[in-house]
Amino acid sequence: MDKFDRQVRIWGTHGQHIIETSHVCVVGSSPFAFEIVKNLALPGIGCLTMIATNSRDLEQNQFWNMKTWNVTQIDWNAEKMGSDVFWSDFELIIITTGQNDVLKVFRQIKSPPVLLCSTSGQNGFVTFLSGEPHFVVESHPEHTIPDLRLGALRSDLSQFYSEFLKNTVCISDLPFAALLYHACENVLKEKKPHQVINRHDLKDQINVLQNKVSPNTQLPNFFEALRFAHLALERTETLPENVIRCLALKDVSCQIPFNQNVQTLLRALSSFLDTPYSEGQLPLAGIIPDMESSYEMYTALRNAYSGAAENDVKIFHNLVSSEVSHIEIDQVKSFCRNCRHINVIEPIGKLGDFESVLNDETTDSTIIKNVLHSCLSEALKKEDKRRFYPCISFVAGIAAQEAIKVLTHQFLPLHNTLVYEGELGRLRSIKI
């Protein structure tokens, strides 16, 4: 069993590969900065640099095994670090201090994406700064609607269903998707042209079909058909709002290689939607949920969807290749499978924009401003340092988690600021 087995189950081997080849810089040398470094070294960030902006916390420095983690520790040098060039090798910079000489540099330079974060006493915050949009390809939604397209079947799928039903002698073992197709067909026969099916008619028809094969007992597949009847009425030819937002950004200027790749894929998606083949619909996920039915029928249905999805990938890949050739088929496959759930967030563009918002007299701005300024005074009493240590650890956990989301482009990261109030044990998401 691999060392990273437990986390690969979250973001896959491709996510792990990104982590292991990433360069991340943590600016700061407080206990908070050490905690973040620990949280990034453990999942295997390939190259970690820690820049001490004032004296390193000695207790922390000797507590952690910095050597075994292969962390490069260097000192802040305003001259050397004052230009874009120094920072350009990092995929992400995590600034953990409000020191003015540090912030001054980041107000001026053009840097890779930044997480600015800090804690003071029981409070803390994390904010996401980047000059370009952040695309999330695998958003891992917790609840997804099965991608069956029953409400607007593409011709390849409707052809499958119609033949499937022609060859079915008895409908008592049909998976619910096929039952819904069958019920819709029957309802439409009784309707005038251009009339739409409503939920009521559909449910009645399902009950009629069930009564034909099993008048006395409720069959589990018919039960599922009633439960998922709404899937047959869904207008899947309209694009989800998240996809539309992504498509709108397909041509804005991006420097981050990952974003550039996503934009290439988005342009291909736009062409795909224009092809007669797609009928204006997104590529199929090709994965169907389990359905009560005989395994033979289920297998036939599963193969139909996965086959149609493979076809989509082939056509999609040709569209991508016509533009550039370096995008691999696996990436195209993954994009097609997840494209219903792709998403984009727009971080705060510049540090200056963030700072100017802090001058507003809102509660959140005040908390953040206080944290940012007071994290400098090392005057925290020894007792308070001990008492509030868990708050540091909490915000450092959040910062590292968001860093990994940003690097892997999996899961929606903070959008765009998180405020932690330890006294209330509360984490709030705000948009600046």
Next chain:
Amino acid sequence: MADPATSVLVLGAGGLGCEILKNLAFQGVPTIHVVDMDIIELSNLNRQFLFEEKDIGQPKAVIAARYINEKHLIGLGDRPVCVTAHFQDLTLLSDSFLSQFTLIVSGLDSIQARRAINSRLVRLTFDSGYEKCIPLIDGGSDGLQGHCKVIIPGFAACYECSLATLPPENESYPLCTVANNPRLPEHVIEYLLTVQWAQEHPDRSFDYSVDEHFQWLLNRSLERAALFKIDTSKFTASFVLGVVKNIVPSVASTNAIIAAQCCNEVSKLMYNDYDIETSNNFMVYNGQDGCFTYAFVHERRPDCLVCGELT
């Protein structure tokens, strides 16, 4: 001011346990005990930072305690921070041992162990007529999600009070589907474990840690999957083990967040910041879509089988 005589028992020296121990040490708790019956494995090292590769095969509790003790931290009242290890099953701890602690923090992965310690602590309070009352702060993590519960016997909801809200630990499928109509890889594995193993080996129970048993499962999975036209490429050792062991995904950052929340509650209790009867005692965390926490008061159940009698 916190009492330098504070002593805390940590249950579990895994992903959460390592974080909890580190936090308590930096919080300056001078007397810390840790109980864990597991030994260190390679797949622990992506998050259990008190261990290194050379420690594989050693007891977690012992190595974790040694790591922190070697740092010679100074705690409350200028007392040295000292961690004592107990390499044993926590359900076998004696009442007199448990009684010595001010607080207990748990970072366990089993509902069973939590229920066991919860009922022990409630009974301690009951039997002593409230002379003893040891708060239990319970953390749990699963992927990018987690929870933290503060259990104060007789004052706030106990673990058993919230039992009905728990989802089942293992996904389960209808036996007839598993036997006659398997459609998913999980159906195949479930059949082999619940039916076929007993048919072929009526005298032995299945143990995934025995190579021969696991190999049997892998081979039979492929045969049965092929029989029912299920994609055999899904049956990697990692996937099959994940289903059999019910492996919960785990990452350092979630453990850091949940352990910090637990230890924040420890601070609040130690520094009298915690309002015993009105504070939120139940917090859930989800980092899947942005970051989200939700805290609320879980009321005691008057008919709770464990703490209902503690009036």
Next chain:
Amino acid sequence: MLKLRQLQKKKQEDLANPKNSTSTGLLSQTTASQLRLRKDLQSLDLPPNVKIDASSLESDQILHIQITPDEGYYEGGTFKFQAVFKDTYPIEPPKVTLLPVVYHPNIDLQGNICLNILREDWSPVLDVQSVIIGLLMLLLEPNATDPLNKTAAESLRTSPSVFKDQVASSMRGGSLQGRRYDRIVC
């Protein structure tokens, strides 16, 4: 910890007042699952054709359940089940098996039972009573749509009268398709 200690003191004083001490001694050296099981058994309300034997419950965590249906295909048969309650109860359901070999569409020859509440539809709010009622229903109304014994299910579906004869013969210890069943009628 001062706040907690003050509250404890108050409780201690309340308890010292004899009017307030109400201990029934329920909280003895038992696990939470045993407490729950005990409560389940106390609140059982069984029809006369169901008998339970809890004598090996404390030692082996096994509850014996004996059901003699008074109607339906299985009328007059004596069905002995064993239900094993682990410490995970009621988070996990008990593991129930039928001891004799019986010809039933939803029970296989090893005694495994296809009953939703014992697997995918289990919930901690269910109890011993629900398990017993579920088993009773399964004997009264065998179900051809969830087959574990495919031959029996097929027979029930195609010809209930043939199925009825087969069940009767199997319960007397007869053989069907070369497979001998246990005698469960006297």
